Amino acid sequence: xxxxxxxxxxxxxxxxxxAVLAVLAESDSYGYDVVRRLREKGLDEVGDxxxxxxxxxxxxxxxxxxxxxxxxxxxxxxxxxLNDRGRATLDQSARSxxxxxxxxxxxxxxxxxxxxx
Numbered sequence: 608x609x610x611x612x613x614x615x616x617x618x619x620x621x622x623x624x625x626a627v628l629a630v631l632a633e634s635d636s637y638g639y640d641v642v643r644r645l646r647e648k649g650l651d652e653v654g655d656x657x658x659x660x661x662x663x664x665x666x667x668x669x670x671x672x673x674x675x676x677x678x679x680x681x682x683x684x685x686x687x688x689l690n691d692r693g694r695a696t697l698d699q700s701a702r703s704x705x706x707x708x709x710x711x712x713x714x715x716x717x718x719x720x721x722x723x724x
Contacts, residue, residue, distance in 0.1 A: 627661050628697040635688035
């Protein structure tokens with residue numbers, strides 16, 4: 608493609624809140640566990656710092672609860688979970704994402720294959 612490729616890291620930045628909220632909807636988690644679970648689900652390019660920043664921002668926005676669990680094997684772990692505001696944010700964001708992807712799929716499916724080859 609002559610060096611022009613879709614930068615999935617830019618796409619990920621736009622939907623990281625939604626992805627983190629969805630993972631936390633499954634179960635409460637600490638930061639690195641959220642990163643691991645996102646990568647297991649195919650978001651290989653997700654960065655540790657991006658997820659930690661997203662968790663802090665969502666917590667400060669009132670969408671998450673947090674609590675600390677002591678660990679004998681290492682540092683204490685700060686767990687995050689969804690509260691009512693977080694669940695509402697997830698529901699609204701998921702609807703927006705579904706609407707957006709449907710619209711984009713219509714655009715992509717309507718393009719002509721006769722261009723560019």
